[in-house]
Amino acid sequence: DGGITQSPKYLFRKEGQNVTLSCEQNLNHDAMYWYRQDPGQGLRLIYYSQIVNDFQKGDIAEGYSVSREKKESFPLTVTSAQKNPTAFYLCASSMSPGQHTGELFFGEGSRLTVL
């Protein structure tokens, strides 16, 4: 079955550590996204990529980094520079906008807690 897989589902980090969240999709989608979700707020875009080896900053990119070496994979690194990293992180993918409605398919999410 096609879908998006995020790992780990839960992650604990000490202050000052970098952590990397994995996101893999087998939907053959061109576009991939990372969102952050905090209580009482809408999803906020961290980074997105519409093609391999290219990605763009979203609204809250500071303290995060990504790579897109393969179409299927879009890992997110939460660096020690991110001031308040405790949150629920969602990875999503879509066919390129304009080719379809742009409907997003989401992974199950990764909950990061900084101790």
Next chain:
Amino acid sequence: GQNIDQPTEMTATEGAIVQINCTYQTSGFNGLFWYQQHAGEAPTFLSYNVLDGLEEKGRFSSFLSRSKGYSYLLLKELQMKDSASYLCAAMDSNYQLIWGAGTKLIIKP
């Protein structure tokens, strides 16, 4: 600026009908999405409207008025499993989604 407004929380009774409203302001417009999200889970797609009018899909319907910057999601014959957050998102001229904070729907027996 770009903005999405929807109520924070709503309560309804099992078997009843509920309407969740969403107003939006975006730079350009390429459609309005509704997603359902159960607690601790990923959002799942419910509907997409880009033209004015009502789109019906089983117990769920979604309405759009582009001139008013307004949409609503209508849920009929409510079931306990419909207890979830409902996220409204508008797509701007750059095909980027602007998200509302979500409406938590509580269904009571």
